[in-house]
Amino acid sequence: QQPVQSPQAVILREGEDAVINCSSSKALYSVHWYRQKHGEAPVFLMILLKGGEQKGHEKISASFNEKKQQSSLYLTASQLSYSGTYFCGTEMTGTGGFKTIFGAGTRLFVKA
Amino acid sequence: DTEVTQTPKHLVMGMTNKKSLKCEQHMGHRAMYWYKQKAKKPPELMFVYSYEKLSINESVPSRFSPECPNSSLLNLHLHALQPEDSALYLCASSQDAGDSAGNTIYFGEGSWLTVV
Numbered sequence: 001q002q003p004v005q006s007p008q009a010v011i012l013r014e015g016e017d018a019v020i021n022c023s024s025s026k027a028l029y030s031v032h033w034y035r036q037k038h039g040e041a042p043v044f045l046m047i048l049l050k051g052g053e054q055k056g057h058e059k060i061s062a063s064f065n066e067k068k069q070q071s072s073l074y075l076t077a078s079q080l081s082y083s084g085t086y087f088c089g090t091e092m093t094g095t096g097g098f099k100t101i102f103g104a105g106t107r108l109f110v111k112a
Numbered sequence: 113d114t115e116v117t118q119t120p121k122h123l124v125m126g127m128t129n130k131k132s133l134k135c136e137q138h139m140g141h142r143a144m145y146w147y148k149q150k151a152k153k154p155p156e157l158m159f160v161y162s163y164e165k166l167s168i169n170e171s172v173p174s175r176f177s178p179e180c181p182n183s184s185l186l187n188l189h190l191h192a193l194q195p196e197d198s199a200l201y202l203c204a205s206s207q208d209a210g211d212s213a214g215n216t217i218y219f220g221e222g223s224w225l226t227v228v
Contacts, residue, residue: 002154029213041202041219042155049214087154091213096168098213102154 001026003090005103012078012110020073020106022088031064031071032089032100035082042087045073078110115139116220118203124226127193133223135186135203143209144186145217146178147202155202155219161186162209193227200224 003024010018022031030049034042048064048071060082064071075082085107089100116137125131137144143162147155160168161180175197177189186203200222206215 032216034219041221044216044218047214047216089217091215093213094168096160097162097209098215099157099160099168100215100217101157105152105154 002101003088003103005088005106007106009107014080014110014112015077018075018078018108020086021070022103023070024090026092028066028069028090030091033062033073034087034089035084036087037084080110080112083108083110116203116205116218118220118223120223122224124228125190125193126228130191132190133188133201135220136184137205138184139205141205141207142183143206143215144180145204146188147204149200149202160209167209195227198226
């Protein structure tokens with residue numbers, strides 16, 4: 001039921017790009033992306049609702065392929081502030097209604 | 113800054129103690145959540161309240177007892193916890209929950225709980 005994220009960890013130099021993937025074996029209604037810094041709460045980045053939808057947030061964008069049940073987060077020209085753990089959350093329905101379940105996370109470290 | 117406020121930020125309690133975690137939001141959201149997060153793990157859903165009613169309980173042990181006094185407040189009552197319950201407890205809220213998708217979840221800063 002938990003979405004699968006890859007890679008588990010990424011180390012980048014400032015200015016490099018990265019892609020984080022999220023996939024599910026179950027039908028997805030939406031995909032959420034969050035970033036969590038050490039000792040802090042997860043911070044919402046974006047939500048994707050429609051098949052094939054792509055959204056952007058500064059130099060961070062994401063795509064969602066509903067048919068393939070996959071989403072990818074694109075970080076371009078990475079900055080030191082991008083360091084943290086990125087979680088995808090997939091919204092699925094069950095008893096009691098919709099709920100968001102998070103993947104295991106991708107640890108991103110950007111160095112100068 | 114998060115608009116979901118949690119207190120206390122840190123709590124240390126013995127296994128025989130009774131304590132409560134509190135959460136408040138003033139965004140007019142109709143759904144509120146409790147998540148538990150262990151170190152280097154993702155947030156794990158515990159409870160969902162929709163329109164002040166408990167809609168989802170993810171088979172959480174009864175030593176955790178949620179309460180939603182009104183649409184802005186959410187409590188988590190703790191009793192007879194075990195050391196393995198030590199974790200970051202995150203409260204969250206969303207505009208709506210239950211019968212439609214697309215609910216962005218906004219987290220509070222969390223309450224760090226240590227059970228000794």
